[in-house]
Amino acid sequence: MTLKTGFICDESYFWHDTGNGALCLRPGGxxxxDVHSENPATKRRVKNLLERSGFIKELKPIEPRTATREEIELNHVSSYIDKVKELSDTTGGDAGDIAIVGTGSYEIACLSAGGAxxxxxxxxxxxxxxxxxxTRPPGHHAEMEIGMGFCLFNNVxxxxxYARKKYGLKRIMIVDWDVHHGNGTENAFYDDPEVLFVSLHQEFNFPPDRGLTQHxxxxDGRGYNINIPLPAGTGNAGxxxxxxxxxxxxxxxxxxxLVLVSAGQDPSPFDPLAQMMVTAEGFGKIAAIAKNIxxxxxxxRLVVCHEGGYSSAYVPFCTLRVIESISGLKSKVEEDPYQMVIDGLPSDVLAKHQKEAIDQIAKHHSEFWGLMVK
Known part of the structure; x- marks a missing residue:
């Protein structure tokens, strides 16, 4: 019997309260x-589409457990965990650089990590x-001692x-296709040759001065951190x-x-916090490659964890294509309803400057990995 793709979600994820805002800012002055970018709809509407299309019936629902304090401490210092809990138990606040803690967010963040x-x-x-x-809140920006970029605990x-400790794994690959650099994950394994971290992200986006090719x-971890900063406007082809x-x-x-993916569906053409052009079909294709690896x-063995993606209208379709690809099944949603809007975009064109940028990155890593570079 063919095994199904598991689907992990919990209503509590949508109850993490980021409050009002405008894009990533608090109102004032x-x-x-307005509605904060990292709001429940950006995730809830994914589940709604899965249910509305009936595709959720093709998946195996799995109830997430709560990560223990000891498990969170695998990646975060005790004083930072205490800070998140204190803010969560009182009035809420900021656990770092735009890392919002709402009342009750500590328990939800532990459940989000537990989902992974x-x-x-x-x-x-x-x-x-x-x-x-x-999962929500997301995690890839969270550093060991501070939150950042909407992230509290670094789920991936x-x-x-956890996988290394429990199962004795020696080679774990993390692919992060969120449009923003996964700085927290990078730092967690920067000197570690047992975890290969690969981040594709928009160059010069968030956080500033991170995710450079030379990083x-x-x-012992030299060579095992692969940054692929892509020019603004890069689409499926790039x-x-x-x-x-x-x-x-x-x-x-x-x-x-084991392959872990930090799946941010924010390199899409409709995302308010990025300037990329990956379509729903494009996300499906890159997910298929991750599955093939x-x-x-x-x-x-592949675990895909949701990260960013701030177009509440388009993220559901991008995520649906990802789940279709890793399951090997097709939903009733045969066409991208936004196709008529994106038809004029060069998403499937590899521009000369994009190819040159990627070739230069490949050349940089060729000494360590022996990549074929013309």
């Missing part, structure tokens, strides 16, 4: 109150073929350290070229025992 851990257990125990975890970093790791020229050849050599090297 000249900033009029639940996903790891499900694939390692062979209960499902792979997992999509619709905790999951990687390749240090000590992302697929980066996977072909850099990510797949490196994965072929690294041979991961897992199938080639680790029996298909």
């Amino acid at each position: 000249w900033v009029e109150s 851990l639940t996903g790891v257990d499900a694939v390692m125990n062979g209960d499902v073929q792979n997992v999509y975890a619709l 970093a905790i999951a990687a350290k 390749t790791g240090e000590g 992302y697929l070229y980066a996977f072909e020229k850099i990510i797949e050849p490196i994965a072929e050599q690294f041979k991961p025992e 897992a199938e080639r090297h680790c029996g298909g």
